[in-house]
Amino acid sequence: MTKLSVNINKIATLRNSRGGNVPNLVQVAKDVQDFGANGITIHPRPDERHIRYQDAYDLKPVVTTEYNIEGNPIQKFTDLVLDIKPTQVTLVPDGEDVLTSNAGWDTIKHQSYLKEVVAEFKNAGIRTSIFIETDLKLIEGAAKTGVDRIELYTEDFAKEFEKGNKEAIKPYKEAAVLAHELGLGINAGHDLNLDNIEFFKNNIPNLAEVSIGHALISESIYLGIENVVNMYLHRLQ
Template identity: 60%
Template sequence: MTKLSVNINKIATLRNARGHNRPDVLQAARDCERFGAEGITVHPRPDERHIRYQDVRDLKGIVTTELNVEGNPTPDFLELVREVRPEQVTLVPDAPDAITSNAGWDTLCHQEYLRGIVQELKALGCRVSIFLDPDLEMVKAAVGTGTDRIELYTEAYATQYRHNREAAVAPYRAAAALAQQLGLGVNAGHDLDLDNLAFLKQQLPALQEVSIGHALICDALYLGLENTIQLYRRQLL
């Protein structure tokens, strides 16, 4: 089965809007797990506009499934990961001022750089995933970094899905198949929702994990968090 990791960044965004602790990010993580989430994802950014570094430290002590920490491996981020040692670290090449992640790694140009980081993270006991576009050359070069998995950046799939889902999924199907042949695990994330998730799962049978935040939290405003998590899990059966 493909696991659902719930990204709780948007919970933190709402909390930070008022400067207090409502909603409680830690309680939200507990509840997501209680409602069926098989992992908790956070993406702390340097400006801490949603998840704060202290949130990550606190989450490590209460998450009972898997904690997946995403981010650009800046010195501050790596220091946090060394301290927390989450089950999975997803390396994302986002700029400090990026609204959200918007591109995968160039694993040809950055292979040596990534290799050193991956080696250190794996020595800490973390599983490592590298955020990638569905580019076969980037998938091939990812092997040289020593990463355990890749996370396919699915914005292009989600955008094109509404117009031609077969064409939308084709590069992802090819990238996932190649990754599997090369011994890499496959995760996916970005703009996945209740409309497009089941088809992606059907077309990528080796898909191990999806991390979903924005759409899931938006749906939860209308459907409730417990019901929404169950609806997303059903798309992955």
């Protein structure tokens, strides 16, 4: 079964919009794990517009499944991850001004830098993953960094699937096949939702984990978060 890691950034966004601690991020993390989720994902950004750096510490003792921290490995982020030692760190090349993640790593251009970062995290016993697009040369580049996994950036697939274009899955399948051959684990995320997740999972071999936040929280407004978590788990079986 492909694991479901729930990204709770949007819970933090809602909390921050009014101040105080409603909804309670830590309690939501506990609840979604109780509902069956296999992991918790957060993505702190330098401006702390949703997840705050303190949240990462507050969540550590309550995440009893897998703890995945995503972000651009600037020094502040790197120090945070090395201090907390989550299950996994996912490296995302976000600029400080981006609204949401909108590109994967160029693992050829930045290969030397990524090797250093990956080695630092792996030496601390943290599984490492690189957010990446489907270009096969970039997949090969990722393998040369020493990373454990890749996370396929799935926005293009999601947009095309919504239009009825199921052929959009092909480059993702090819990327996953090559990644597996190169010894890389395969994660995926960005705009996956209840409508497309089962098709994606059924067509991507060796898919270890999906990280889903915006869609899952939005769907939960209508259907309830416990129900939605279990709907994803059912589709991922």
